[in-house]
Amino acid sequence: xxxxxxxxxxxxxxxxxxxxxxxxxxxxxxxxxxxxxxxxxxxxxxxxxxxxxxxxxxxxxxxxxxxxxxxxxxxxxxxxxxxxxxxxxxxxxxxxxxxxxxxxxxxxxxxxxxxxxxxxxxxxxxxxxxxxxxxxxxxxxxxxxxxxxxxxxxxxxxxxxxxxxxxxxxxxxxxxxxxxxxxxxxxxxxxxxxxxxxxxxxxxxxxxxxxxxxxxxxxxxxxxxxxxxxxxxxxxxxxxxxxxxxxxxxxxxxxxxxxxxxxxxxxxxxxxxxxxxxxxxxxxxxxxxxxxxxxxxxxxxxxxxxxx
Ligand SMILES: Cc1cc2nc3c(=O)[nH]c(=O)nc-3n(C[C@H](O)[C@H](O)[C@H](O)COP(=O)(O)OP(=O)(O)OC[C@H]3O[C@@H](n4cnc5c(N)ncnc54)[C@H](O)[C@@H]3O)c2cc1C
Numbered sequence: 322x323x324x325x326x327x328x329x330x331x332x333x334x335x336x337x338x339x340x341x342x343x344x345x346x347x348x349x350x351x352x353x354x355x356x357x358x359x360x361x362x363x364x365x366x367x368x369x370x371x372x373x374x375x376x377x378x379x380x381x382x383x384x385x386x387x388x389x390x391x392x393x394x395x396x397x398x399x400x401x402x403x404x405x406x407x408x409x410x411x412x413x414x415x416x417x418x419x420x421x422x423x424x425x426x427x428x429x430x431x432x433x434x435x436x437x438x439x440x441x442x443x444x445x446x447x448x449x450x451x452x453x454x455x456x457x458x459x460x461x462x463x464x465x466x467x468x469x470x471x472x473x474x475x476x477x478x479x480x481x482x483x484x485x486x487x488x489x490x491x492x493x494x495x496x497x498x499x500x501x502x503x504x505x506x507x508x509x510x511x512x513x514x515x516x517x518x519x520x521x522x523x524x525x526x527x528x529x530x531x532x533x534x535x536x537x538x539x540x541x542x543x544x545x546x547x548x549x550x551x552x553x554x555x556x557x558x559x560x561x562x563x564x565x566x567x568x569x570x571x572x573x574x575x576x577x578x579x580x581x582x583x584x585x586x587x588x589x590x591x592x593x594x595x596x597x598x599x600x601x602x603x604x605x606x607x608x609x610x611x612x613x614x615x616x617x618x619x620x621x622x623x624x625x626x627x628x629x
Contacts, residue, residue, distance in 0.1 A: 329436050330461030332360025334604040336424045337619030338459050354435035358425040364416030367572045370497035370533035373417045374576050378402050378410040379612035386613050398423045403507040416528045439470045461604040463580040486606045489540035491581035494558045498532040500568030516542040516561045536562045551575040583610045590621035
């Protein structure tokens with residue numbers, strides 16, 4: 322029986338799986354190509370301004386996730402942003418990334434490790450040449466990226482089925498301004514048409530002490546302008562958002578999310594292949610999209626591994 326596990330991806334799914342396995346006494350190693358854990362629960366600082374540029378908030382429908390979120394509320398790492406249509410919108414205190422950053426504390430997380438290939442056994446080789454080994458493997462990157470790590474080990478039919486899972490692309494523009502925005506309380510706006518899908522005021526949201534807005538483009542605009550110079554994309558989205566912007570823009574950055582929200586989610590919360598040692602696919606593409614889906618998938622994958 323396996324008692325060590327490599328987890329590729331230290332987003333919420335990977336961290337949740339890692340915490341559950343460690344609780345059960347397993348040796349767990351998490352590898353992530355990012356500079357910090359958290360994946361798409363991302364927060365960036367530019368000067369004094371703070372931006373959530375990936376996930377903006379999360380909702381809860383499943384009682385297991387509600388229990389976890391209640392713990393985050395008590396520990397002061399999450400709080401309510403606003404309530405709408407019967408659902409509370411929660412955010413990380415200080416930014417969405419503070420939640421995975423806090424949950425990853427004490428786990429063996431190796432950041433800035435870009436896994437390039439995985440051999441049976443399991444043995445992951447990073448771009449840096451470092452090699453990591455364990456009996457079991459959990460893959461939590463977007464499915465296409467996970468499959469690229471295992472070119473030969475996954476049956477052709479399963480690979481084809483997994484490749485039907487799609488992700489929408491999204492440009493995120495972060496703009497620090499000299500004056501507070503005109504975005505209405507509680508700090509977000511969804512235009513009904515045009516190139517902008519979502520606008521957030523990070524100052525009203527309570528994560529930035531200075532004026533700071535996040536602009537998300539629609540998937541259609543992002544796909545059409547994917548290869549355009551970032552400056553042109555930034556100019557265009559800022560001019561679309563002009564009615565909500567006040568004062569001058571002092572700093573701005575454009576981030577390109579190739580994988581933002583998942584569409585065509587796999588019906589199961591994880592997918593396990595035994596070859597002969599187990600490899601499990603998990604993440605928000607399994608069982609339910611969004612932050613909640615990532616948590617439940619990571620938890621279910623770990624519990625499945627413990628039950629083998
Ligand atoms: C712009 C945007 C807006 C969103 N808005 C919302 C929202 O409002 N509400 C909501 O609930 N959800 C939202 N989401 C979705 C939410 O962020 C995700 O569902 C959730 O964070 C996914 O977590 P995960 O652990 O499954 O994947 P991820 O967070 O993507 O984690 C996967 C990790 O794998 C790592 N990785 C990939 N390949 C490799 C490799 N080869 N080697 C090492 N590491 C690798 C990545 O660096 C990443 O950290 C949004 C996402 C984006 C991008």
